[in-house]
Amino acid sequence: MITAASNARIKFVRNLQARRSAREAERLFVVEGVRLSEEAAKAGARARLVLHTPDLDERGRVVAARLAELGAPVEAVTPAVMAAASDTRAPAGLLAVVPWSDLPLPTPLTLALVLDGLGDPGNVGTALRVAGAAGAQAVFLMPGTVDAYNPKVVRAAMGAHFYLPIVPADWETLPKALAGLDLWLAEAGAGQPYTGVDWRRPAALIVGSEAAGPGAAARALAPGRVTIPMPGRAESLNAAMAAAVLLFEAARQRGTQL
Amino acid sequence: MITAASNARIKFVRNLQARRSAREAERLFVVEGVRLSEEAAKAGARARLVLHTPDLDERGRVVAARLAELGAPVEAVTPAVMAAASDTRAPAGLLAVVPWSDLPLPTPLTLALVLDGLGDPGNVGTALRVAGAAGAQAVFLMPGTVDAYNPKVVRAAMGAHFYLPIVPADWETLPKALAGLDLWLAEAGAGQPYTGVDWRRPAALIVGSEAAGPGAAARALAPGRVTIPMPGRAESLNAAMAAAVLLFEAARQRGTQL
Numbered sequence: 001m002i003t004a005a006s007n008a009r010i011k012f013v014r015n016l017q018a019r020r021s022a023r024e025a026e027r028l029f030v031v032e033g034v035r036l037s038e039e040a041a042k043a044g045a046r047a048r049l050v051l052h053t054p055d056l057d058e059r060g061r062v063v064a065a066r067l068a069e070l071g072a073p074v075e076a077v078t079p080a081v082m083a084a085a086s087d088t089r090a091p092a093g094l095l096a097v098v099p100w101s102d103l104p105l106p107t108p109l110t111l112a113l114v115l116d117g118l119g120d121p122g123n124v125g126t127a128l129r130v131a132g133a134a135g136a137q138a139v140f141l142m143p144g145t146v147d148a149y150n151p152k153v154v155r156a157a158m159g160a161h162f163y164l165p166i167v168p169a170d171w172e173t174l175p176k177a178l179a180g181l182d183l184w185l186a187e188a189g190a191g192q193p194y195t196g197v198d199w200r201r202p203a204a205l206i207v208g209s210e211a212a213g214p215g216a217a218a219r220a221l222a223p224g225r226v227t228i229p230m231p232g233r234a235e236s237l238n239a240a241m242a243a244a245v246l247l248f249e250a251a252r253q254r255g256t257q258l
Numbered sequence: 259m260i261t262a263a264s265n266a267r268i269k270f271v272r273n274l275q276a277r278r279s280a281r282e283a284e285r286l287f288v289v290e291g292v293r294l295s296e297e298a299a300k301a302g303a304r305a306r307l308v309l310h311t312p313d314l315d316e317r318g319r320v321v322a323a324r325l326a327e328l329g330a331p332v333e334a335v336t337p338a339v340m341a342a343a344s345d346t347r348a349p350a351g352l353l354a355v356v357p358w359s360d361l362p363l364p365t366p367l368t369l370a371l372v373l374d375g376l377g378d379p380g381n382v383g384t385a386l387r388v389a390g391a392a393g394a395q396a397v398f399l400m401p402g403t404v405d406a407y408n409p410k411v412v413r414a415a416m417g418a419h420f421y422l423p424i425v426p427a428d429w430e431t432l433p434k435a436l437a438g439l440d441l442w443l444a445e446a447g448a449g450q451p452y453t454g455v456d457w458r459r460p461a462a463l464i465v466g467s468e469a470a471g472p473g474a475a476a477r478a479l480a481p482g483r484v485t486i487p488m489p490g491r492a493e494s495l496n497a498a499m500a501a502a503v504l505l506f507e508a509a510r511q512r513g514t515q516l
Contacts (some may be wrong), residue, residue: 005328071295122380126496126499129492129495129499130495131490131498132490132491132496133488133491133492133496133499134488134489135488135489135490136490137429148384156393158492159492160491160492163491164490164491178477189263193515195510195515197310228506229509229515230391230392230393231392231393231509231512231514231515232389232390232391232392232393232394232422233390233391233418233421233422234387234388234390234391234416234417234418235391235392237387237391237502238384238387240499241384241387241388241391241498241499241502243428243501244495244499244502244503245502245506248486248503248507249506249510251487251489252453252507254489255313256489257453257486257487257488257489
């Protein structure tokens, strides 16, 4: 039982939680809670470390045992130590340190989401979840976007990291990755109404931050502008909401919801 | 200039921020920031109090002046006092205490959203924003749902409070308010696919919490079950996301996005 927050392993977890540079150096991230740990186990993740409190429930014990079978060292910790290792105010009884997913891009790529300059981790995480639900096959994260393994992104994405390729990209290499796809830039108040776009064609949707709008590089790359007309009084949606409306319209047109 | 957080007016604001019972007793709520204060002013809100820091920018001064014209007492406060009055970690330079909106329900009602048992304020606020964007004419908040004037709800709703009727309701009186509308209960994994529903008919959409699902009263009331098939791997969307997809499908079918 680890009883001190000063333990080297706990410091290691805290560092991964707090610092993007640490996550990038180790190519590891932290998932918290039974549900996300189950997703990790289902994906066969080889966790580097699993922490649990003594009072972990049966469902949690099952997933900890499964991660142990996959090779993870499992350590009991006191609730105070779990609180120190956790990024949340109300820590779950279970936490796992897992490798970055390295999922291959499907070939051919027919529906992709590109997030440009999104600084809000909840928004990015929700967009990842939405992309995973609507059947996007990959999400590209452009410069200025919070990293995919930020703890708040991980929480909001609800397991998308374990089945959806999430690719840090730049504007020089993106065109090659998206070759052959129609490129649509979501814009507030300007462009073709999204219901008039033919989403049955292979397409990538670029969504920028609601505050700043799409960046110059996105504008230069994407010939198409798509907009969501708002019948109500509100003038805009946040990036995750816009992605939800647009990607589910693509799913509707493609008939992939059957 | 108010320089002490112990000032009675500051205590009054803090109480409204912290306690639902205080908001209900006074029928007041707090909006923070220039953008929400502008929405309040645009709606002609008679603010009971406006607080600003000395460094408020020009746009903020204009809206404070407008709220003063509408009858509000305007007080300068120190940044420390603003921090005490604010619900956010990074307080804006402007805050207003405004009356609950008392917007009439449109007649006839043709598109309404009903939120059942939603405990997460960010989710409720985002659902209000989405409803306002998609052209829903009213949102009913059922028991177990966080109150509409919770500070986090207000922030996420981005001004919906000032143009969208938001109605606290109960299961006894709701049927009368929704008389003549098709009632559709959103459900994960069961029911009619949403793209096959005729949303051109007057309709109310009931959305429950993603954790608990729709409650028994909602199930008893609504004959129709509508679902969002997920072509991807994710199994569910949160309530605000589901509302976005469903209400924008209604808008698409109605052709109200032109």
